[in-house]
Amino acid sequence: MEIHGTDAVFHPLDKDKAKNGKQFRWLLLLRAHKAFASAACFGNTLSSLLHSLRKRLLHRSMDKSSKGRILFRVILTFLLMALAFLSFEFPAHFKGWRYFQGHIPRTSEIKGFFHNAYVSWLEFRAGYIAPPIQSLSTLYVALFLVQSLDRMLLCLGCFWIKLKKIRPNIQGDLDFELEGSNSEYPMVLVQIPMCNEREVYEQSISVVCELDWPKDRLLIQVLDDSDDEGLQWLIKGEVSKWSHRGVNIIYRHRLFRTGYKAGNLKSAMKDTMSAL
Numbered sequence: 001m002e003i004h005g006t007d008a009v010f011h012p013l014d015k016d017k018a019k020n021g022k023q024f025r026w027l028l029l030l031r032a033h034k035a036f037a038s039a040a041c042f043g044n045t046l047s048s049l050l051h052s053l054r055k056r057l058l059h060r061s062m063d064k065s066s067k068g069r070i071l072f073r074v075i076l077t078f079l080l081m082a083l084a085f086l087s088f089e090f091p092a093h094f095k096g097w098r099y100f101q102g103h104i105p106r107t108s109e110i111k112g113f114f115h116n117a118y119v120s121w122l123e124f125r126a127g128y129i130a131p132p133i134q135s136l137s138t139l140y141v142a143l144f145l146v147q148s149l150d151r152m153l154l155c156l157g158c159f160w161i162k163l164k165k166i167r168p169n170i171q172g173d174l175d176f177e178l179e180g181s182n183s184e185y186p187m188v189l190v191q192i193p194m195c196n197e198r199e200v201y202e203q204s205i206s207v208v209c210e211l212d213w214p215k216d217r218l219l220i221q222v223l224d225d226s227d228d229e230g231l232q233w234l235i236k237g238e239v240s241k242w243s244h245r246g247v248n249i250i251y252r253h254r255l256f257r258t259g260y261k262a263g264n265l266k267s268a269m270k271d272t273m274s275a276l
Contacts, residue, residue: 185217191268193261194235195225201235209242209249220249223264225257 160166190208194201208220220242224235232253239251252268259266 185214187217187219188213189219189221191221191223191265193223193225193264195257195261196228196231197226198228198231198234201231202238205235205238205242205249209245209247215246215248218248220247221268222249222251223268224251224253225261225264226253 190211192204192208194204197204205220205222211218222235222239224232226232226235236251239249242249254264254267257263
């Protein structure tokens, strides 16, 4: 069958005709929902801010410290004054209000008490307040530069130590016994419970044996519940190695694992207290 000409079915659909009233209603509803969500978020934020402010004011009012209340009122007064002055200076700046046009008038040119007081304040501020503030600003800038230089040097030093892999070199053998009697140090008991922990037993024992504490004031108990006889001999060998180095360490093995590790600790503590 041969088709001569085009049919309406093969025409591309017009986008404007494809849109119907239902789509427009959904679009308007989505935009309205977004607007209401924004308004609700703003309202919640404002409400939480007012609640926090009210709570803070109530907390300050319940404070019994008179000095704290006076200081808070002084700070609040200065803050309100600064906000009032700022609210006046903004429109004055944008509207071009200028009290002095090119020169500061003399006292004889001014009429009125408030004008005279204002000019006197300007002269006092320019002569006595501005110089110390400028000096303090210069000092703060210098301190900032010194602090920045110090931080830069510290960073360079850390980078140099990291690059050269510098490690601290301790001269001599540090020992607590060189400082005198160790009676002021309390006796410390360290218990290491383990059970068939072949991968970590050596590391656990070595870390505890290297504690920075007087050797005669430290007792280490290796509480082994392993059922592997070969692992037991390995742990005994590690304990014997540190014992020959002067560490007060003992090996303890029990046949019945009552209470697991907690029971192991409790049983060893009973034996220790009875021995003491």
